[in-house]
Amino acid sequence: MPLTQIIHLLLLPPALLCWLGLMALLLAWRGWRITATLLALVAIIGNYALMTPVGAYAISAPLERRVTALNDLAQIPSAGYQAIIVLGGGRYDAAPEFAGQDTMNAEMLMRLRYAARVQRATQLPLLVTGGSPLGKTRDEASLMAQTLREDFQVPVRWQERLSRTTEENAELSWAMLAPLGIKRIVLVSHASHLLRAQALFEAAGFQVVAAPTGFTTEGVHCRPIICYTPQHGALLESRRALHEWLGLARDALVWP
Structure with missing residues:
Protein backbone atom coordinates (compact mmCIF):
# COMPACT_ATOMS: atom_id res chain seq x y z
CA MET A 1 0.00 0.00 0.00
CA ARG A 65 -19.84 22.51 -7.32
CA ARG A 66 -16.66 22.59 -9.40
CA VAL A 67 -17.97 19.90 -11.77
CA THR A 68 -21.13 19.87 -13.84
CA ALA A 69 -23.40 16.92 -14.53
CA LEU A 70 -23.50 15.91 -18.19
CA ASN A 71 -27.01 16.23 -19.56
CA ASP A 72 -26.46 15.88 -23.31
CA LEU A 73 -24.34 12.77 -23.68
CA ALA A 74 -25.06 12.43 -27.40
CA GLN A 75 -23.03 15.57 -28.13
CA ILE A 76 -19.80 14.16 -26.69
CA PRO A 77 -18.54 12.37 -29.85
CA SER A 78 -19.20 15.42 -32.02
CA ALA A 79 -17.07 17.46 -29.61
CA GLY A 80 -14.10 15.29 -30.54
CA TYR A 81 -13.79 13.14 -27.44
CA GLN A 82 -12.30 9.75 -28.20
CA ALA A 83 -12.62 7.45 -25.19
CA ILE A 84 -14.18 6.97 -21.76
CA ILE A 85 -12.06 6.29 -18.68
CA VAL A 86 -13.61 4.95 -15.47
CA LEU A 87 -11.62 5.25 -12.25
CA GLY A 88 -11.50 2.37 -9.79
CA GLY A 89 -12.16 2.98 -6.14
CA GLY A 90 -13.48 0.04 -4.17
CA ARG A 91 -14.31 -3.65 -4.10
CA TYR A 92 -16.44 -6.23 -2.31
CA ASP A 93 -14.10 -9.03 -1.26
CA ALA A 94 -15.09 -12.70 -1.14
CA ALA A 95 -18.78 -12.04 -1.82
CA PRO A 96 -20.74 -15.11 -0.63
CA GLU A 97 -23.51 -14.56 -3.20
CA PHE A 98 -20.85 -14.65 -5.94
CA ALA A 99 -19.39 -17.99 -4.78
CA GLY A 100 -16.79 -16.25 -2.64
CA GLN A 101 -15.36 -14.28 -5.55
CA ASP A 102 -14.33 -10.63 -5.38
CA THR A 103 -16.59 -8.13 -7.12
CA MET A 104 -17.43 -4.42 -7.07
CA ASN A 105 -18.82 -2.62 -4.03
CA ALA A 106 -21.81 -0.27 -4.05
CA GLU A 107 -19.68 2.83 -4.64
CA MET A 108 -18.04 1.32 -7.72
CA LEU A 109 -21.33 -0.01 -9.07
CA MET A 110 -22.57 3.58 -9.12
CA ARG A 111 -19.60 4.62 -11.27
CA LEU A 112 -19.94 1.61 -13.56
CA ARG A 113 -23.66 2.13 -14.05
CA TYR A 114 -23.05 5.71 -15.16
CA ALA A 115 -20.10 4.68 -17.33
CA ALA A 116 -22.38 2.17 -19.05
CA ARG A 117 -24.92 4.92 -19.66
CA VAL A 118 -22.25 7.20 -21.15
CA GLN A 119 -20.89 4.40 -23.33
CA ARG A 120 -24.30 3.48 -24.71
CA ALA A 121 -25.06 7.12 -25.50
CA THR A 122 -21.71 7.84 -27.16
CA GLN A 123 -20.48 4.43 -28.41
CA LEU A 124 -16.96 5.49 -27.38
CA PRO A 125 -14.40 2.81 -26.41
CA LEU A 126 -13.95 2.38 -22.69
CA LEU A 127 -10.87 2.04 -20.47
CA VAL A 128 -11.05 0.90 -16.85
CA THR A 129 -8.18 1.76 -14.54
CA GLY A 130 -7.35 0.34 -11.13
CA GLY A 131 -4.75 -1.99 -9.70
CA SER A 132 -4.62 -3.78 -6.37
CA PRO A 133 -3.25 -1.32 -3.80
CA LEU A 134 -3.94 -3.70 -0.91
CA GLY A 135 -2.24 -6.64 -2.59
CA LYS A 136 -5.41 -8.54 -3.49
CA THR A 137 -5.29 -11.42 -5.95
CA ARG A 138 -7.34 -9.66 -8.63
CA ASP A 139 -6.89 -6.07 -9.69
CA GLU A 140 -9.84 -3.68 -9.76
CA ALA A 141 -9.65 -3.14 -13.52
CA SER A 142 -10.39 -6.79 -14.29
CA LEU A 143 -13.28 -6.78 -11.80
CA MET A 144 -14.66 -3.60 -13.37
CA ALA A 145 -14.39 -5.07 -16.86
CA GLN A 146 -16.14 -8.26 -15.76
CA THR A 147 -18.97 -6.31 -14.12
CA LEU A 148 -19.47 -4.04 -17.13
CA ARG A 149 -19.51 -7.01 -19.48
CA GLU A 150 -21.69 -9.39 -17.46
CA ASP A 151 -24.05 -7.03 -15.63
CA PHE A 152 -24.31 -4.07 -18.00
CA GLN A 153 -23.51 -5.72 -21.37
CA VAL A 154 -20.93 -3.02 -22.10
CA PRO A 155 -17.61 -3.89 -23.78
CA VAL A 156 -14.29 -2.73 -22.33
CA ARG A 157 -11.50 -1.98 -24.82
CA TRP A 158 -8.58 -1.48 -22.41
CA GLN A 159 -7.70 -2.49 -18.84
CA GLU A 160 -5.04 -0.62 -16.87
CA ARG A 161 -4.24 -2.98 -14.00
CA LEU A 162 -1.20 -1.55 -12.21
CA SER A 163 -2.21 1.82 -10.73
CA ARG A 164 -2.64 2.29 -6.98
CA THR A 165 -3.51 6.00 -6.79
CA THR A 166 -5.39 8.56 -8.88
CA GLU A 167 -2.07 10.01 -10.01
CA GLU A 168 -1.00 6.59 -11.26
CA ASN A 169 -4.43 6.13 -12.89
CA ALA A 170 -3.68 9.21 -14.96
CA GLU A 171 -0.06 8.44 -15.80
CA LEU A 172 -0.60 4.80 -16.76
CA SER A 173 -3.78 5.54 -18.73
CA TRP A 174 -1.83 8.17 -20.67
CA ALA A 175 0.91 5.62 -21.35
CA MET A 176 -1.71 3.28 -22.86
CA LEU A 177 -3.76 5.76 -24.88
CA ALA A 178 -1.35 8.46 -26.03
CA PRO A 179 0.52 6.12 -28.45
CA LEU A 180 -2.89 5.42 -30.04
CA GLY A 181 -3.49 9.12 -30.58
CA ILE A 182 -6.20 9.25 -27.91
CA LYS A 183 -5.89 12.41 -25.87
CA ARG A 184 -9.47 13.68 -25.46
CA ILE A 185 -11.36 11.66 -22.87
CA VAL A 186 -14.55 11.47 -20.83
CA LEU A 187 -13.59 10.83 -17.19
CA VAL A 188 -16.11 9.01 -14.97
CA SER A 189 -15.93 9.07 -11.18
CA HIS A 190 -17.74 10.42 -8.13
CA ALA A 191 -18.47 14.14 -8.25
CA SER A 192 -16.35 14.83 -5.17
CA HIS A 193 -13.39 12.99 -6.74
CA LEU A 194 -13.40 14.64 -10.14
CA LEU A 195 -12.01 18.06 -9.22
CA ARG A 196 -8.72 16.45 -8.25
CA ALA A 197 -8.88 13.59 -10.77
CA GLN A 198 -9.47 15.92 -13.71
CA ALA A 199 -6.49 18.07 -12.71
CA LEU A 200 -4.23 15.00 -12.51
CA PHE A 201 -5.38 13.64 -15.87
CA GLU A 202 -4.87 17.03 -17.50
CA ALA A 203 -1.40 17.21 -15.96
CA ALA A 204 -0.67 13.82 -17.53
CA GLY A 205 -1.56 15.24 -20.96
CA PHE A 206 -5.25 14.52 -21.52
CA GLN A 207 -7.99 16.94 -22.51
CA VAL A 208 -10.82 16.02 -20.16
CA VAL A 209 -14.56 16.41 -19.89
CA ALA A 210 -15.71 15.31 -16.43
CA ALA A 211 -18.63 12.88 -16.18
CA PRO A 212 -19.59 12.98 -12.49
CA THR A 213 -21.93 10.68 -10.65
CA GLY A 214 -22.78 10.12 -6.99
CA PHE A 215 -23.48 13.72 -6.00
CA THR A 216 -24.17 14.34 -2.30
CA THR A 217 -27.80 15.44 -2.40
CA GLU A 218 -29.35 14.13 0.82
CA GLY A 219 -28.10 17.08 2.88
CA VAL A 220 -30.32 19.36 0.78
CA HIS A 221 -33.37 17.24 -0.01
CA CYS A 222 -34.29 15.83 3.40
CA ARG A 223 -36.47 16.67 6.37
CA PRO A 224 -34.70 18.44 9.26
CA ILE A 225 -35.05 15.47 11.58
CA ILE A 226 -33.27 13.33 8.97
Whole structure:
Protein backbone atom coordinates (compact mmCIF):
# COMPACT_ATOMS: atom_id res chain seq x y z
CA MET A 1 0.00 0.00 0.00
CA PRO A 2 1.39 3.46 -0.89
CA LEU A 3 2.51 5.60 2.05
CA THR A 4 0.01 8.31 1.12
CA GLN A 5 -2.87 5.84 1.47
CA ILE A 6 -1.60 4.72 4.89
CA ILE A 7 -1.47 8.36 6.01
CA HIS A 8 -5.00 8.92 4.71
CA LEU A 9 -6.27 5.89 6.63
CA LEU A 10 -4.80 7.29 9.84
CA LEU A 11 -6.10 10.83 9.29
CA LEU A 12 -9.60 10.08 8.02
CA PRO A 13 -12.64 9.28 10.18
CA PRO A 14 -13.36 7.20 12.09
CA ALA A 15 -9.65 6.67 12.87
CA LEU A 16 -8.95 10.38 13.43
CA LEU A 17 -11.77 10.69 15.95
CA CYS A 18 -10.48 7.60 17.77
CA TRP A 19 -7.02 9.19 18.03
CA LEU A 20 -8.55 12.37 19.43
CA GLY A 21 -10.47 10.35 22.01
CA LEU A 22 -7.33 8.45 23.03
CA MET A 23 -5.39 11.70 23.31
CA ALA A 24 -8.13 13.10 25.53
CA LEU A 25 -7.87 10.07 27.83
CA LEU A 26 -4.09 10.38 27.96
CA LEU A 27 -4.26 14.09 28.78
CA ALA A 28 -6.85 13.45 31.50
CA TRP A 29 -4.61 10.75 33.00
CA ARG A 30 -1.71 13.22 33.02
CA GLY A 31 -3.87 15.80 34.81
CA TRP A 32 -4.59 18.14 31.86
CA ARG A 33 -8.32 17.90 32.46
CA ILE A 34 -9.42 21.13 30.76
CA THR A 35 -7.45 20.35 27.60
CA ALA A 36 -8.69 16.76 27.71
CA THR A 37 -12.30 17.92 28.02
CA LEU A 38 -11.94 20.30 25.07
CA LEU A 39 -10.36 17.59 22.94
CA ALA A 40 -13.11 15.13 23.86
CA LEU A 41 -15.73 17.72 22.89
CA VAL A 42 -14.01 18.24 19.54
CA ALA A 43 -14.09 14.47 18.94
CA ILE A 44 -17.77 14.17 19.91
CA ILE A 45 -18.94 17.21 17.95
CA GLY A 46 -16.78 16.28 14.97
CA ASN A 47 -18.13 12.75 14.96
CA TYR A 48 -21.70 14.02 15.10
CA ALA A 49 -21.16 16.55 12.29
CA LEU A 50 -19.50 14.03 9.98
CA MET A 51 -22.31 11.51 10.51
CA THR A 52 -25.16 13.84 9.57
CA PRO A 53 -26.35 14.41 5.97
CA VAL A 54 -26.09 18.17 6.40
CA GLY A 55 -22.51 17.84 7.62
CA ALA A 56 -21.57 15.53 4.76
CA TYR A 57 -23.09 17.97 2.29
CA ALA A 58 -21.18 20.91 3.79
CA ILE A 59 -17.89 19.07 3.27
CA SER A 60 -18.71 17.65 -0.16
CA ALA A 61 -20.52 20.56 -1.82
CA PRO A 62 -17.47 22.80 -2.40
CA LEU A 63 -15.85 19.92 -4.31
CA GLU A 64 -18.95 18.97 -6.25
CA ARG A 65 -19.84 22.51 -7.32
CA ARG A 66 -16.66 22.59 -9.40
CA VAL A 67 -17.97 19.90 -11.77
CA THR A 68 -21.13 19.87 -13.84
CA ALA A 69 -23.40 16.92 -14.53
CA LEU A 70 -23.50 15.91 -18.19
CA ASN A 71 -27.01 16.23 -19.56
CA ASP A 72 -26.46 15.88 -23.31
CA LEU A 73 -24.34 12.77 -23.68
CA ALA A 74 -25.06 12.43 -27.40
CA GLN A 75 -23.03 15.57 -28.13
CA ILE A 76 -19.80 14.16 -26.69
CA PRO A 77 -18.54 12.37 -29.85
CA SER A 78 -19.20 15.42 -32.02
CA ALA A 79 -17.07 17.46 -29.61
CA GLY A 80 -14.10 15.29 -30.54
CA TYR A 81 -13.79 13.14 -27.44
CA GLN A 82 -12.30 9.75 -28.20
CA ALA A 83 -12.62 7.45 -25.19
CA ILE A 84 -14.18 6.97 -21.76
CA ILE A 85 -12.06 6.29 -18.68
CA VAL A 86 -13.61 4.95 -15.47
CA LEU A 87 -11.62 5.25 -12.25
CA GLY A 88 -11.50 2.37 -9.79
CA GLY A 89 -12.16 2.98 -6.14
CA GLY A 90 -13.48 0.04 -4.17
CA ARG A 91 -14.31 -3.65 -4.10
CA TYR A 92 -16.44 -6.23 -2.31
CA ASP A 93 -14.10 -9.03 -1.26
CA ALA A 94 -15.09 -12.70 -1.14
CA ALA A 95 -18.78 -12.04 -1.82
CA PRO A 96 -20.74 -15.11 -0.63
CA GLU A 97 -23.51 -14.56 -3.20
CA PHE A 98 -20.85 -14.65 -5.94
CA ALA A 99 -19.39 -17.99 -4.78
CA GLY A 100 -16.79 -16.25 -2.64
CA GLN A 101 -15.36 -14.28 -5.55
CA ASP A 102 -14.33 -10.63 -5.38
CA THR A 103 -16.59 -8.13 -7.12
CA MET A 104 -17.43 -4.42 -7.07
CA ASN A 105 -18.82 -2.62 -4.03
CA ALA A 106 -21.81 -0.27 -4.05
CA GLU A 107 -19.68 2.83 -4.64
CA MET A 108 -18.04 1.32 -7.72
CA LEU A 109 -21.33 -0.01 -9.07
CA MET A 110 -22.57 3.58 -9.12
CA ARG A 111 -19.60 4.62 -11.27
CA LEU A 112 -19.94 1.61 -13.56
CA ARG A 113 -23.66 2.13 -14.05
CA TYR A 114 -23.05 5.71 -15.16
CA ALA A 115 -20.10 4.68 -17.33
CA ALA A 116 -22.38 2.17 -19.05
CA ARG A 117 -24.92 4.92 -19.66
CA VAL A 118 -22.25 7.20 -21.15
CA GLN A 119 -20.89 4.40 -23.33
CA ARG A 120 -24.30 3.48 -24.71
CA ALA A 121 -25.06 7.12 -25.50
CA THR A 122 -21.71 7.84 -27.16
CA GLN A 123 -20.48 4.43 -28.41
CA LEU A 124 -16.96 5.49 -27.38
CA PRO A 125 -14.40 2.81 -26.41
CA LEU A 126 -13.95 2.38 -22.69
CA LEU A 127 -10.87 2.04 -20.47
CA VAL A 128 -11.05 0.90 -16.85
CA THR A 129 -8.18 1.76 -14.54
CA GLY A 130 -7.35 0.34 -11.13
CA GLY A 131 -4.75 -1.99 -9.70
CA SER A 132 -4.62 -3.78 -6.37
CA PRO A 133 -3.25 -1.32 -3.80
CA LEU A 134 -3.94 -3.70 -0.91
CA GLY A 135 -2.24 -6.64 -2.59
CA LYS A 136 -5.41 -8.54 -3.49
CA THR A 137 -5.29 -11.42 -5.95
CA ARG A 138 -7.34 -9.66 -8.63
CA ASP A 139 -6.89 -6.07 -9.69
CA GLU A 140 -9.84 -3.68 -9.76
CA ALA A 141 -9.65 -3.14 -13.52
CA SER A 142 -10.39 -6.79 -14.29
CA LEU A 143 -13.28 -6.78 -11.80
CA MET A 144 -14.66 -3.60 -13.37
CA ALA A 145 -14.39 -5.07 -16.86
CA GLN A 146 -16.14 -8.26 -15.76
CA THR A 147 -18.97 -6.31 -14.12
CA LEU A 148 -19.47 -4.04 -17.13
CA ARG A 149 -19.51 -7.01 -19.48
CA GLU A 150 -21.69 -9.39 -17.46
CA ASP A 151 -24.05 -7.03 -15.63
CA PHE A 152 -24.31 -4.07 -18.00
CA GLN A 153 -23.51 -5.72 -21.37
CA VAL A 154 -20.93 -3.02 -22.10
CA PRO A 155 -17.61 -3.89 -23.78
CA VAL A 156 -14.29 -2.73 -22.33
CA ARG A 157 -11.50 -1.98 -24.82
CA TRP A 158 -8.58 -1.48 -22.41
CA GLN A 159 -7.70 -2.49 -18.84
CA GLU A 160 -5.04 -0.62 -16.87
CA ARG A 161 -4.24 -2.98 -14.00
CA LEU A 162 -1.20 -1.55 -12.21
CA SER A 163 -2.21 1.82 -10.73
CA ARG A 164 -2.64 2.29 -6.98
CA THR A 165 -3.51 6.00 -6.79
CA THR A 166 -5.39 8.56 -8.88
CA GLU A 167 -2.07 10.01 -10.01
CA GLU A 168 -1.00 6.59 -11.26
CA ASN A 169 -4.43 6.13 -12.89
CA ALA A 170 -3.68 9.21 -14.96
CA GLU A 171 -0.06 8.44 -15.80
CA LEU A 172 -0.60 4.80 -16.76
CA SER A 173 -3.78 5.54 -18.73
CA TRP A 174 -1.83 8.17 -20.67
CA ALA A 175 0.91 5.62 -21.35
CA MET A 176 -1.71 3.28 -22.86
CA LEU A 177 -3.76 5.76 -24.88
CA ALA A 178 -1.35 8.46 -26.03
CA PRO A 179 0.52 6.12 -28.45
CA LEU A 180 -2.89 5.42 -30.04
CA GLY A 181 -3.49 9.12 -30.58
CA ILE A 182 -6.20 9.25 -27.91
CA LYS A 183 -5.89 12.41 -25.87
CA ARG A 184 -9.47 13.68 -25.46
CA ILE A 185 -11.36 11.66 -22.87
CA VAL A 186 -14.55 11.47 -20.83
CA LEU A 187 -13.59 10.83 -17.19
CA VAL A 188 -16.11 9.01 -14.97
CA SER A 189 -15.93 9.07 -11.18
CA HIS A 190 -17.74 10.42 -8.13
CA ALA A 191 -18.47 14.14 -8.25
CA SER A 192 -16.35 14.83 -5.17
CA HIS A 193 -13.39 12.99 -6.74
CA LEU A 194 -13.40 14.64 -10.14
CA LEU A 195 -12.01 18.06 -9.22
CA ARG A 196 -8.72 16.45 -8.25
CA ALA A 197 -8.88 13.59 -10.77
CA GLN A 198 -9.47 15.92 -13.71
CA ALA A 199 -6.49 18.07 -12.71
CA LEU A 200 -4.23 15.00 -12.51
CA PHE A 201 -5.38 13.64 -15.87
CA GLU A 202 -4.87 17.03 -17.50
CA ALA A 203 -1.40 17.21 -15.96
CA ALA A 204 -0.67 13.82 -17.53
CA GLY A 205 -1.56 15.24 -20.96
CA PHE A 206 -5.25 14.52 -21.52
CA GLN A 207 -7.99 16.94 -22.51
CA VAL A 208 -10.82 16.02 -20.16
CA VAL A 209 -14.56 16.41 -19.89
CA ALA A 210 -15.71 15.31 -16.43
CA ALA A 211 -18.63 12.88 -16.18
CA PRO A 212 -19.59 12.98 -12.49
CA THR A 213 -21.93 10.68 -10.65
CA GLY A 214 -22.78 10.12 -6.99
CA PHE A 215 -23.48 13.72 -6.00
CA THR A 216 -24.17 14.34 -2.30
CA THR A 217 -27.80 15.44 -2.40
CA GLU A 218 -29.35 14.13 0.82
CA GLY A 219 -28.10 17.08 2.88
CA VAL A 220 -30.32 19.36 0.78
CA HIS A 221 -33.37 17.24 -0.01
CA CYS A 222 -34.29 15.83 3.40
CA ARG A 223 -36.47 16.67 6.37
CA PRO A 224 -34.70 18.44 9.26
CA ILE A 225 -35.05 15.47 11.58
CA ILE A 226 -33.27 13.33 8.97
CA CYS A 227 -30.70 15.95 7.97
CA TYR A 228 -29.44 16.24 11.54
CA THR A 229 -29.66 12.58 12.54
CA PRO A 230 -26.34 10.65 12.49
CA GLN A 231 -26.24 8.05 9.72
CA HIS A 232 -23.65 5.58 8.51
CA GLY A 233 -24.08 6.66 4.88
CA ALA A 234 -23.37 10.28 5.75
CA LEU A 235 -20.13 9.27 7.47
CA LEU A 236 -19.04 7.45 4.30
CA GLU A 237 -19.77 10.54 2.20
CA SER A 238 -17.89 12.75 4.67
CA ARG A 239 -14.95 10.37 4.61
CA ARG A 240 -14.84 10.34 0.82
CA ALA A 241 -14.88 14.14 0.69
CA LEU A 242 -12.20 14.50 3.38
CA HIS A 243 -10.06 12.03 1.43
CA GLU A 244 -10.25 14.40 -1.55
CA TRP A 245 -9.47 17.47 0.57
CA LEU A 246 -6.38 15.70 1.91
CA GLY A 247 -5.40 14.77 -1.64
CA LEU A 248 -5.78 18.36 -2.81
CA ALA A 249 -3.67 19.58 0.12
CA ARG A 250 -0.98 17.05 -0.72
CA ASP A 251 -1.01 18.02 -4.40
CA ALA A 252 -0.67 21.69 -3.45
CA LEU A 253 2.44 20.85 -1.43
CA VAL A 254 3.96 18.66 -4.15
CA TRP A 255 3.04 20.95 -7.06
CA PRO A 256 2.69 24.46 -5.59
